[in-house]
Amino acid sequence: MLLLDQKNPTQLYVQLYEQIKAQVLSGKRPSHSKLPSVRELATVLSTSRNTVENAYQELLAEGYIYTRPRSGFFVSNLDQEIGTLTPTPKGRPCTRLKERSFSFRYDFHPARLCPECFPAATWRKLFTESLQEYSLHYGQYRDPQGEWRLRSGIRDYLELSRGVICDPEQIVICSGLQQSLDIVAHMMGQHSKRVAVEDPGYYLPRKIFGNHSFEVIPIQPGNEGLDLEQLASSNCSAIYVTPSHQFPTGHVMSIATRLKLLSWSEKSGGIILEDDYDSELRYHGKPIPALQGLHPQGNVIYMGSVSKVLSPALRISYLVLPSALLDRYRMLYSGYFSTVSLLEQQTLARFIEQGYWNRHLRRVRTTYKKKHDALLLAVERHFGERAEVTGQGAGLHVVLGLADQPYSEKELIERAAAKGIFLIPFSDCYASGSSDSNYLLLGFGGMNPEQLEQGIEQLYRAWYT
Amino acid sequence: MLLLDQKNPTQLYVQLYEQIKAQVLSGKRPSHSKLPSVRELATVLSTSRNTVENAYQELLAEGYIYTRPRSGFFVSNLDQEIGTLTPTPKGRPCTRLKERSFSFRYDFHPARLCPECFPAATWRKLFTESLQEYSLHYGQYRDPQGEWRLRSGIRDYLELSRGVICDPEQIVICSGLQQSLDIVAHMMGQHSKRVAVEDPGYYLPRKIFGNHSFEVIPIQPGNEGLDLEQLASSNCSAIYVTPSHQFPTGHVMSIATRLKLLSWSEKSGGIILEDDYDSELRYHGKPIPALQGLHPQGNVIYMGSVSKVLSPALRISYLVLPSALLDRYRMLYSGYFSTVSLLEQQTLARFIEQGYWNRHLRRVRTTYKKKHDALLLAVERHFGERAEVTGQGAGLHVVLGLADQPYSEKELIERAAAKGIFLIPFSDCYASGSSDSNYLLLGFGGMNPEQLEQGIEQLYRAWYT
Numbered sequence: 001m002l003l004l005d006q007k008n009p010t011q012l013y014v015q016l017y018e019q020i021k022a023q024v025l026s027g028k029r030p031s032h033s034k035l036p037s038v039r040e041l042a043t044v045l046s047t048s049r050n051t052v053e054n055a056y057q058e059l060l061a062e063g064y065i066y067t068r069p070r071s072g073f074f075v076s077n078l079d080q081e082i083g084t085l086t087p088t089p090k091g092r093p094c095t096r097l098k099e100r101s102f103s104f105r106y107d108f109h110p111a112r113l114c115p116e117c118f119p120a121a122t123w124r125k126l127f128t129e130s131l132q133e134y135s136l137h138y139g140q141y142r143d144p145q146g147e148w149r150l151r152s153g154i155r156d157y158l159e160l161s162r163g164v165i166c167d168p169e170q171i172v173i174c175s176g177l178q179q180s181l182d183i184v185a186h187m188m189g190q191h192s193k194r195v196a197v198e199d200p201g202y203y204l205p206r207k208i209f210g211n212h213s214f215e216v217i218p219i220q221p222g223n224e225g226l227d228l229e230q231l232a233s234s235n236c237s238a239i240y241v242t243p244s245h246q247f248p249t250g251h252v253m254s255i256a257t258r259l260k261l262l263s264w265s266e267k268s269g270g271i272i273l274e275d276d277y278d279s280e281l282r283y284h285g286k287p288i289p290a291l292q293g294l295h296p297q298g299n300v301i302y303m304g305s306v307s308k309v310l311s312p313a314l315r316i317s318y319l320v321l322p323s324a325l326l327d328r329y330r331m332l333y334s335g336y337f338s339t340v341s342l343l344e345q346q347t348l349a350r351f352i353e354q355g356y357w358n359r360h361l362r363r364v365r366t367t368y369k370k371k372h373d374a375l376l377l378a379v380e381r382h383f384g385e386r387a388e389v390t391g392q393g394a395g396l397h398v399v400l401g402l403a404d405q406p407y408s409e410k411e412l413i414e415r416a417a418a419k420g421i422f423l424i425p426f427s428d429c430y431a432s433g434s435s436d437s438n439y440l441l442l443g444f445g446g447m448n449p450e451q452l453e454q455g456i457e458q459l460y461r462a463w464y465t
Numbered sequence: 466m467l468l469l470d471q472k473n474p475t476q477l478y479v480q481l482y483e484q485i486k487a488q489v490l491s492g493k494r495p496s497h498s499k500l501p502s503v504r505e506l507a508t509v510l511s512t513s514r515n516t517v518e519n520a521y522q523e524l525l526a527e528g529y530i531y532t533r534p535r536s537g538f539f540v541s542n543l544d545q546e547i548g549t550l551t552p553t554p555k556g557r558p559c560t561r562l563k564e565r566s567f568s569f570r571y572d573f574h575p576a577r578l579c580p581e582c583f584p585a586a587t588w589r590k591l592f593t594e595s596l597q598e599y600s601l602h603y604g605q606y607r608d609p610q611g612e613w614r615l616r617s618g619i620r621d622y623l624e625l626s627r628g629v630i631c632d633p634e635q636i637v638i639c640s641g642l643q644q645s646l647d648i649v650a651h652m653m654g655q656h657s658k659r660v661a662v663e664d665p666g667y668y669l670p671r672k673i674f675g676n677h678s679f680e681v682i683p684i685q686p687g688n689e690g691l692d693l694e695q696l697a698s699s700n701c702s703a704i705y706v707t708p709s710h711q712f713p714t715g716h717v718m719s720i721a722t723r724l725k726l727l728s729w730s731e732k733s734g735g736i737i738l739e740d741d742y743d744s745e746l747r748y749h750g751k752p753i754p755a756l757q758g759l760h761p762q763g764n765v766i767y768m769g770s771v772s773k774v775l776s777p778a779l780r781i782s783y784l785v786l787p788s789a790l791l792d793r794y795r796m797l798y799s800g801y802f803s804t805v806s807l808l809e810q811q812t813l814a815r816f817i818e819q820g821y822w823n824r825h826l827r828r829v830r831t832t833y834k835k836k837h838d839a840l841l842l843a844v845e846r847h848f849g850e851r852a853e854v855t856g857q858g859a860g861l862h863v864v865l866g867l868a869d870q871p872y873s874e875k876e877l878i879e880r881a882a883a884k885g886i887f888l889i890p891f892s893d894c895y896a897s898g899s900s901d902s903n904y905l906l907l908g909f910g911g912m913n914p915e916q917l918e919q920g921i922e923q924l925y926r927a928w929y930t
Contacts, residue, residue, distance in 0.1 A: 057749075120603075
């Protein structure tokens with residue numbers, strides 16, 4: 001039976017449509033049965049013909065009913081398995097799991113930035129300017145490589161500050177390292193699907209290449225920071241490296257090893273994936289120049305991002321492709337679109353153009369140096385001979401090596417957590433996941449010097465009292 | 466010879482470092498040769514010991530030199546092939562190719578939005594609010610599935626307006642359809658790498674699955690809008706479809722075909738990839754409900770985006786994964802991060818929460834209906850019997866079918882271009898690229914009614930005078 005409720009806020013024709021639809025789906029109105037004519041039904045329901053006509057047109061558009069000229073409307077012949085389909089549970093309660101939240105008082109995650117450092121007022125000003133200037137461009141998809149203006153700004157910065165030599169045509173704006181590596185993985189699809197990574201190293205490249213069905217070969221440090229003989233015999237078509245500040249050890253790849261790596265690349269055609277993730281943050285002397293600048297015409301894909309200097313929540317990174325790979329990139333990605341918001345790209349372009357980037361860089365370098373120094377002092381004060389810090393002087397984390405290891409890695413982390421301290425396991429850095437090392441990662445970006453001092457004190461207590 | 470220039474803005478120690486580095490790289494200072502002591506060199510250059518010490522420390526950090534206790538500094542043994550490396554061309558002019566620009570007066574691209582419709586003032590206001598509320602969260606990487614608040618808002622909208630039944634836990638915020646499909650392709654990597662697509666259909670899914678080494682099987686419309694027998698025999702593990710508004714033909718997939726497609730999916734385990742790209746834009750009656758809602762527990766991956774209603778330059782889309790696939794998603798993507806800016810996600814979340822999304826939707830529906838009607842009228846007026854429009858009543862484009870085809874597709878497009886009219890070839894929609902059809906795509910979103918009238922008049926002249 002069909003009923004229309006004048007008090008129901010749902011339009012009358014929609015009420016009618018919903019009811020007939022339910023009858024058709026449930027089989028109450030059999031296939032090919034005739035529906036009442038528009039006039040009849042309007043009379044029965046005391047409603048206008050328009051209401052019935054509109055409901056029938058909807059049912060017709062979605063194929064619930066069909067029409068035969070001069071005969072009226074009939075129920076369509078639907079699949080017999082309808083009964084197995086779940087009816088739409090309108091208005092059912094939704095299980096809203098709580099958003100995961102950190103309840104740790106001391107967060108030593110190695111990629112936390114200073115929460116107060118984001119230049120919100122400047123960002124708002126430049127965002128508003130971009131919104132005005134580009135107002136007529138929101139209606140269009142944009143260049144897959146990203147905004148030219150941003151690429152130009154990044155080119156100038158990279159040449160001056162990182163020694164990277166390239167043209168804006170070689171730059172691709174990406175939404176984070178993972179997208180950069182997705183592109184790289186696609187471009188390498190024609191080569192052997194074997195890629196080398198540093199071991200210990202960052203877990204994400206291993207994971208991403210694994211998801212692209214690559215065989216991931218961990219390369220040990222050896223005597224030179226990277227075992228080049230192991231690399232040469234591995235038959236890999238690429239290697240992911242962090243030469244300016246090895247993650248997690250903090251080592252700088254020596255010029256001799258860089259040159260040997262370039263020579264491997266020249267001989268084997270292998271691609272060097274240089275992740276320059278945090279090299280701007282160096283607290284003594286000048287930043288270490290990028291490997292790419294040693295051989296700009298070589299097989300080096302340079303990768304950078306704003307995640308360590310500005311914010312990892314903005315999701316802006318960039319690839320610098322060697323000229324020789326541009327044709328392949330364009331073949332694969334023609335018809336794609338940029339994955340980064342036009343507004344954020346233009347805001348960042350202005351941020352660089354108007355000198356804010358360099359000013360911000362100087363400011364955060366000072367801030368992080370203070371945090372870095374406070375951490376080292378606190379470790380010295382509380383751990384004394386019981387621990388040694390390595391990989392200091394740059395970035396957002398150091399490595400803590402325990403002289404004697406009172407507990408397993410798992411227990412160390414659990415005892416820390418019980419005191420409200422968050423640590424990520426060093427074993428995540430090993431391809432094997434081996435956790436028998438006595439190392440721990442201490443990120444210092446997210447806490448102020450007082451919190452660092454307290455956190456380290458608590459950490460000592462968690463393990464030694 | 467080493468020279469320090471007090472007038473050079475580069476710091477003295479950096480000047481010294483650069484010069485010694487160049488000498489080492491060029492071989493002018495041979496391997497293992499001793500460098501002058503800090504004291505000696507400071508005297509020779511009339512500079513402070515500090516300057517020399519800092520330069521030596523940089524060279525040491527990068528491995529250009531090494532030190533032996535009580536013996537001093539020595540040049541490292543570098544690879545012999547240094548000579549082949551290109552020196553860094555500092556300050557070289559940069560070939561800045563001009564940004565590609567459209568010089569067309571009439572742009573009939575099927576995915577152009579109304580340039581004046583972007584709600585810039587509201588967006589700025591909500592962006593500023595998000596910037597304030599989340600100021601302490603810019604220092605962290607965010608959930609790979611996206612902000613919970615945005616997912617909740619999208620869930621509510623989808624249930625009410627699209628008939629999609631899901632939980633926010635099933636939603637993944639992505640940076641456009643291409644990222645959505647990248648995720649889908651990874652998730653399907655364990656199945657047979659064969660995917661079906663509609664033919665004619667949107668080119669991008671074909672391209673993306675191809676880049677993921679899938680075999681792409683085009684499925685013809687047949688009698689039911691989709692040849693289900695061809696699909697059943699194709700042995701595909703998934704099919705990409707646009708049921709609410711087929712691209713490019715504009716057809717609505719009938720309920721009978723939807724049920725048969727679901728039944729194929731149940732029997733074969735095949736996944737239905739439902740791209741609901743522009744279904745909000747329907748100009749008569751109510752939007753066609755999504756296929757997902759017919760069987761929310763089935764193998765349907767629902768995909769939507771803000772590209773057609775709000776802006777394709779924002780790069781925000783979403784996936785709704787079936788509960789059964791969530792474990793696989795989490796296994797593949799644990800440790801990844803969201804690819805969409807926190808600020809833009811929070812801005813969109815507020816836009817939905819505060820009712821702007823629904824208001825905006827009503828507004829643009831009215832705007833596009835006017836443009837749509839103006840286009841149909843102009844075609845009727847200028848082409849008369851010479852053309853027929855199909856796929857009208859929804860979305861941002863219609864299909865123009867020419868009764869007799871005066872020129873080849875290529876010539877039609879070139880003659881249009883000569884009059885300042887931009888058209889994309891209909892043949893792009895065919896997997897085969899076959900271009901012997903008499904169809905053309907006419908997008909109407911980017912132009913106002915007057916431009917549409919003029920553009921169609923010019924188009925007629927381009928082809929028939």
